[in-house]
Amino acid sequence: MPLSAEDVKALRRQWRLSRVLVAPVSLVVAAVARFYFKYRLDENIEALRADIWAKLDQHDGPVIWAANHLTLIDSFLVFWAIFPTRRLLEDRRIPWSTPEYTNYYKLGGPMQSALLRGLLYLCRCIPFLRGGEDAASETWRQKAFDKCAWVLREGGSVFVYPEAGRSRSGWLEPKRPKDFLGKLALEVPASKFLCVYLRSERQIATTACPPKGDRLRVVAELVNGALPGESNPRDISQRLFDRLASMQQEWWKGSDMARNCAGNDVVDLKGPLLRENFSDDLSAADQEWLERHLTKRELESLQSLGPASLFRGFWRFFCAKEACHKALGRAVIVVPNGAFHEIEVDLFRRKATHIPTGLQLDIRFTDDDEDKLHCVAVLRGGYIGDDETEGDILWTVGEVPAGTSPGAFVRDLAVDFIASTNDEIGTSSRLALTENSGLPGVLWRGAAQDWSLSLSHSGRFAAASFMIS
Amino acid sequence: MAFMRKQAVVAAVDLNTITPEDAQSRITAGVKKYATNEANYAAADANTPYLGHIVGMGIESSNLADITMSIERQFLTTMTARVPLSEGSSEYKLAAGELGKLRILDGQDALAATPGLSVKMLMDLGHMPKNDAYLEKVMSFAYVMATGDGWKMADALKKMAGKAEKLAGSERAEALVNLKTLVAQAQAYDALLADPSKLAASKAAGYQNDKSGFEALNSELALTLDKIKGVSAGGDAAALAKFRGEEAEIRTRLKMSAAKLRVSQEVSEAAGLRRKVEDKTVAEVRAALKDSAALAETLS
Numbered sequence: 001m002p003l004s005a006e007d008v009k010a011l012r013r014q015w016r017l018s019r020v021l022v023a024p025v026s027l028v029v030a031a032v033a034r035f036y037f038k039y040r041l042d043e044n045i046e047a048l049r050a051d052i053w054a055k056l057d058q059h060d061g062p063v064i065w066a067a068n069h070l071t072l073i074d075s076f077l078v079f080w081a082i083f084p085t086r087r088l089l090e091d092r093r094i095p096w097s098t099p100e101y102t103n104y105y106k107l108g109g110p111m112q113s114a115l116l117r118g119l120l121y122l123c124r125c126i127p128f129l130r131g132g133e134d135a136a137s138e139t140w141r142q143k144a145f146d147k148c149a150w151v152l153r154e155g156g157s158v159f160v161y162p163e164a165g166r167s168r169s170g171w172l173e174p175k176r177p178k179d180f181l182g183k184l185a186l187e188v189p190a191s192k193f194l195c196v197y198l199r200s201e202r203q204i205a206t207t208a209c210p211p212k213g214d215r216l217r218v219v220a221e222l223v224n225g226a227l228p229g230e231s232n233p234r235d236i237s238q239r240l241f242d243r244l245a246s247m248q249q250e251w252w253k254g255s256d257m258a259r260n261c262a263g264n265d266v267v268d269l270k271g272p273l274l275r276e277n278f279s280d281d282l283s284a285a286d287q288e289w290l291e292r293h294l295t296k297r298e299l300e301s302l303q304s305l306g307p308a309s310l311f312r313g314f315w316r317f318f319c320a321k322e323a324c325h326k327a328l329g330r331a332v333i334v335v336p337n338g339a340f341h342e343i344e345v346d347l348f349r350r351k352a353t354h355i356p357t358g359l360q361l362d363i364r365f366t367d368d369d370e371d372k373l374h375c376v377a378v379l380r381g382g383y384i385g386d387d388e389t390e391g392d393i394l395w396t397v398g399e400v401p402a403g404t405s406p407g408a409f410v411r412d413l414a415v416d417f418i419a420s421t422n423d424e425i426g427t428s429s430r431l432a433l434t435e436n437s438g439l440p441g442v443l444w445r446g447a448a449q450d451w452s453l454s455l456s457h458s459g460r461f462a463a464a465s466f467m468i469s
Numbered sequence: 470m471a472f473m474r475k476q477a478v479v480a481a482v483d484l485n486t487i488t489p490e491d492a493q494s495r496i497t498a499g500v501k502k503y504a505t506n507e508a509n510y511a512a513a514d515a516n517t518p519y520l521g522h523i524v525g526m527g528i529e530s531s532n533l534a535d536i537t538m539s540i541e542r543q544f545l546t547t548m549t550a551r552v553p554l555s556e557g558s559s560e561y562k563l564a565a566g567e568l569g570k571l572r573i574l575d576g577q578d579a580l581a582a583t584p585g586l587s588v589k590m591l592m593d594l595g596h597m598p599k600n601d602a603y604l605e606k607v608m609s610f611a612y613v614m615a616t617g618d619g620w621k622m623a624d625a626l627k628k629m630a631g632k633a634e635k636l637a638g639s640e641r642a643e644a645l646v647n648l649k650t651l652v653a654q655a656q657a658y659d660a661l662l663a664d665p666s667k668l669a670a671s672k673a674a675g676y677q678n679d680k681s682g683f684e685a686l687n688s689e690l691a692l693t694l695d696k697i698k699g700v701s702a703g704g705d706a707a708a709l710a711k712f713r714g715e716e717a718e719i720r721t722r723l724k725m726s727a728a729k730l731r732v733s734q735e736v737s738e739a740a741g742l743r744r745k746v747e748d749k750t751v752a753e754v755r756a757a758l759k760d761s762a763a764l765a766e767t768l769s
Contacts, residue, residue, distance in 0.1 A: 072692070102708065106699030107692070113699050204678065207685035208692055273503060273532060292534040292575075322530060332678055336579035336732055337520065338533040342725055356726040357682055407522045408628075429640040432629045432647035434654060435621040438614070446646035458529060 003146050011147060014121060015156075021122045023088050029076045030085070038213040039200070041081055048220055049084050052194070055222040056093065061190035062152040064225065065095045065159040066181055066240060068172045068197050068248065072103070073209045075159055078196050081218045094124065095159035096151050098144065101127040126151075130164060145184070152188040160184070162240060166206040168353075168360035170331075171380035172197075174238075174245035175389065181240055182233030185225040193223040193240055197247040201255070204331055205357040217254060219247040260381030260452035260467040262393050263326025267319045267373040268459025274315065283307035285314065293318060293340045295355075301347065313347075315373055320345040320363045323377035324352045326454045327361055329439055331379055352377065367397050372461050381452065382469030392469035394421055398462055406457035411440075414455055414464035418442060421468070442466070483545045483568060484596050489588050489603035492544070496584045499539035503532040515585030516608045516750065523620045537578045540587060544571040546596040563594070571596060576728045580610040580735065605746065610732075611739035612747040615668060619754035622658055626651045626761040633768055645768060652762045659758045662751050669741030676737040679730045686726050690719045 003011075033039045042048075056063065067078050075097050087093065099105075099120065105127055107116055120127075126147045129140045148158045164178050185191055197219045200210035210216065223243050230236055252259040267274070275282065277289040284307065290299060298317055305313040321343045325335045328343075333354060335342050345352045345363065352361045362384040367374035374397045378384040385391020396417040400406045415428040425431065425444065432443040433453075442449045451466040479499075484492065497513055504510035506527030509517060518525035519536055528536065550566030553559075563572065577594060581587040585607035592599045608616075629651055633644040661667050693715050700708040743751070 102696070102711075106703065106708075107695040108698050110702060112695070202678070202681065205682065205685075207682075208688035209685070211681035211685070267531065271531075273529075273535075277535075289534060289538065292538070318531060332675060334675060334729075334733070336576075336729070337530065337582065338537065338578055339576060339729075340534070341575060342729075355722050356686075356729050358722060405522070411628075427640065429632070429636055430643045430647075432644065432651060433625055434651055435618065435625050436654070438618050438621065443647040443650050445643070446650045448650070458531065 003143070003150055007143070007147070008150065011150060014124065018094075018122050018124045019091055022091070022094055025119075025123060026079070026083070026085065026088055030080050033077065033080050037209065039077070039210065040213075040215045042215065042217045045081060045218065048218060049082065052082060052220050052222060053084070053087065056194070059192050059222065060155075061192065062155055062188055063093065063095070063157040063194050063222075064152065064181060064184060064191050065157060065194045065196065066162050066244065067159070067195070068199065068244060069161040069163055069166045070170060070199060070203055070205075071166070071207050071209050074161075074198065075099070077210070077216060078159070078198050078218075081198055081216060082194070082196060082220060092154075092156045095157040096124040096126055096148070097159045098126050098128045098148065098161075100165075101129045101140075102131070126158075145180070145187075148184060149187045152184070152191050157194075158184070162237070162244065168206055168358065169362075169380055170203070170205050170359060172241070172244055172248050173383065174241040175383045177234065177237040177241040179233040179237050182226075182236035182238075185236050186231070186233055189226045191225040193225060193243075194220065195223050195240065195244050195247060196220045197244060197251050199251055204257070204333065205359045217251060219250045221247060257332070258330050258381075258450055258452065260450050260469060261327050261330035261379035262377060262381065262452040262454060262465060262467050263323045263328075263330070264374065264376045264395060264454040264456050264463055264465035265319045265322035265326070266367075266397060266456045266458050266461045266463035267315050268461050269312070269315060269370065269372055271459035275311070278311055282311035285310060290314065293321075295341050295344045298345060312373075316347055316365065316368075316375070317345050319365075319373045319375040320347070320352055320377065322456070323363065323375045323454070324354070324361050324379075326439075326456075327377040327379045327452075328354055328359070330452050331359075333357060333359070364391075366395055367463075372397065372458075374456075374461075374463050376454075376465050378467070381450075382467050393465055393467050395463060395465035399460055400457065400462050406462055410455045410457045410462035410464060413462055414440075414453060414466070415442070417464055418451070418453075418466060479543055481543055481545045481570070483547075484571070484591060485547065485598065487597075489592070489597070489600045492588050492591065492597065493584045495543050496540055496587050499543055500526065500528060500532075500536050503528045503535060505529065513584065515588070515606055516583050516613065516746070518582050518613055518617060519584075520582070521617060521620075523624050524617070536587075537573050537581075540591075541571045541573055544591075544596070545569060546571045548595050565595075576725075579728070579732050582610055582613050583608070586610055586613070605744070608747050608750060609739035609742075609744075611668075611672060611736040612743070612750065614736070615662065615672075615740065616747075616750050616754045619658060619662060619751075619758060622655055623754065623757040623761045626655050626758075626765055630761065630765040630768060633765075648765050648768065652765050655758045655762045659755050659762075662755055662758075665741050665743040669737060672733075672737040672740040676730075676733040679726070679733045683723070683726045683730050686719060686723050690716070690723060693719055 126144050128144050129137050151158050162181050200214035200216050202211045202214050226236055277286045302313050324343045328335055342355050343352055350363050352363050361377045361379045363377045364384050365375050376393050376395055382392025398413050400409045411433050415431045419425045419428040434441040434443055440453045440455050442451050442453050453466045456463045493515055504526040506522050510526045519528045545568050547565055547568050548563045549569040550564045551561040552564045553561050581590045589607055591597050633648050636644050697712045
């Protein structure tokens with residue numbers, strides 16, 4: 001759908017007016033970031049800028065900025081990190097932004113809202129409406145897309161978040177690409193992607209802004225847009241997401257935080273202590289006891305399963321919560337023992353939310369039979385996998401031999417299993433288990449491995465999981 | 470429908486009529502059926518963790534709520550009057566009232582990792598009189614966790630040394646490389662336990678994480694309130710309802726985040742304030758770490 005002459009005229013007017021404010025706005029952004037938030041850029045930022053701009057200088061065409069998204073001020077931070085002040089006169093390199101309309105355009109009272117709208121207008125913003133499936137919302141989205149394409153055709157730059165929103169797990173997941181950027185690249189084949197992965201050192205979850213005083217580290221690269229022969233938007237988006245994912249890996253190599261954060265839990269459904277708060281036929285349970293474990297939403301979901309599934313349903317919730325508890329622990333998010341309400345599980349969507357931080361985890365039941373349940377949870381570091389696609393987490397469930405300590409057995413099970421999955425390791429004697437801040441870890445060749453080992457045992461069963469991403 | 474919790478029926482006693490020691494022994498007796506490490510359970514005192522197998526009672530996390538409910542069943546309290554936290558709120562706190570069933574509210578048991586800490590929780594919440602002499606014998610939650618980690622580390626090192634001893638050739642050489650790292654970790658942890666200020670500094674990182682999370686949530690709330698203000702004028706009922714829902718969600722998150730912050734703050738502060746009762750256990754853990762390291766160093 002082509003833009004009307006009026007739309008084009010309005011965009012040209014916005015472009016002209018925004019030129020006036022480029023320098024002062026950029027300086028204010030830098031000053032606020034540096035002096036109010038006290039953010040620091042990585043020491044190698046000048047080298048990174050030099051590299052990126054050398055490549056940009058060789059590309060005369062339009063540029064689509066594509067960055068990961070964790071905070072509400074990411075656009076400003078990415079601009080501050082990548083765009084040197086001395087280049088501010090290179091008008092067509094200054095990107096147009098695509099903020100979510102409901103987040104930014106109706107903030108505060110009439111005065112504040114009007115001021116903000118004015119500022120967004122002068123900062124070259126094209127408001128997006130991500131929610132809504134009605135015709136009006138669809139039309140809005142199409143028009144915003146057309147405006148972006150127009151800017152690119154004019155040789156300009158557009159800033160888009162490929163994930164279409166802030167990542168709720170704090171992790172960019174390449175297995176779930178969105179088509180928007182692929183479509184845009186096909187629409188304007190001369191475009192290149194400027195991929196940016198920016199994150200502050202202590203940024204764990206999705207927040208309004210990074211923690212004050214934090215250091216921001218950046219990985220950036222100029223990537224080809226639509227390649228000759230590429231005609232499917234999904235293929236282009238997938239290539240872009242894979243590129244961003246490898247930059248994400250690069251970022252995490254320099255981080256003190258554990259990249260891989262996963263957990264597991266096994267439940268022996270025949271364990272007698274698991275049944276004591278249920279009626280003999282397991283079709284009803286002590287309401288107070290259920291309420292101690294489950295949130296209101298979970299309770300409603302459990303009730304909807306019906307009496308025949310009450311017992312198994314409850315333990316599925318429990319098993320998922322325990323797996324999430326361990327995955328969160330890896331990210332130094334301690335869920336106090338017994339604080340079951342802090343994690344809310346949605347069995348249907350296979351998601352769990354850590355309520356205090358809002359972090360979302362993926363969950364997956366790998367074993368779900370008459371005897372046992374085994375659940376794995378992944379916060380970040382890789383893909384959890386499903387019935388069709390292999391994930392980045394491996395697991396094993398075994399029966400504890402009679403007379404054996406389950407704690408010792410699960411540790412042996414874990415190292416044997418890890419060794420069996422990697423030809424280079426070959427034998428478990430090359431591995432050692434360690435304990436750090438109450439979490440199990442693996443040593444190989446004397447070095448701690450970021451594999452997010454998780455151990456669990458319950459009654460007759462023991463289980464271990466680890467990540468291979 | 471009657472639910473048989475399959476436990477013996479116990480007559481609940483008024484917490485104001487018994488000693489802390491009596492409360493402790495009743496609490497310990499109440500969790501017997503969940504303890505899977507019989508030896509540790511039999512020798513349990515105020516500072517024996519409910520969870521864990523090395524020094525703990527071996528209670529599984531699936532029975533954590535049962536511990537709290539077992540405590541509730543055994544005691545009566547005068548803190549029974551429900552006072553709403555705010556007007557019209559379904560959430561409440563407990564205040565002095567008629568003698569009745571003990572109720573431990575959501576999150577109040579977050580630090581009750583041992584029988585002694587459960588008694589401390591009852592005192593802190595006003596269910597029984599504070600007894601400083603008793604509390605002197607109760608290890609803080611921070612030290613229960615810190616020493617627990619030390620026991621696990623010493624145990625892992627000892628087991629690895631035992632395994633390496635049986636190996637030969639290149640396998641033994643590779644195992645010894647790992648063992649060397651484990652020894653270094655044990656020695657580093659020993660040094661950490663030796664200095665309360667260092668231990669406090671290590672716990673402060675967790676507190677700082679929680680604090681920045683709490684601050685970030687407050688920023689999110691301020692932003693959502695701004696959004697509500699913005700759409701209120703326009704009369705967009707659907708958007709208003711959406712943002713009101715967002716506000717309620719953030720407030721719930723803030724409440725939990727504040728509770729979490731209190732726990733990490735207490736852990737961070739208590740780690741720097743080591744008392745006599747903690748000195749003894751810390752010394753035992755440090756000795757175990759040193760013994761395991763010495764055993765590992767004899768291998769070559």
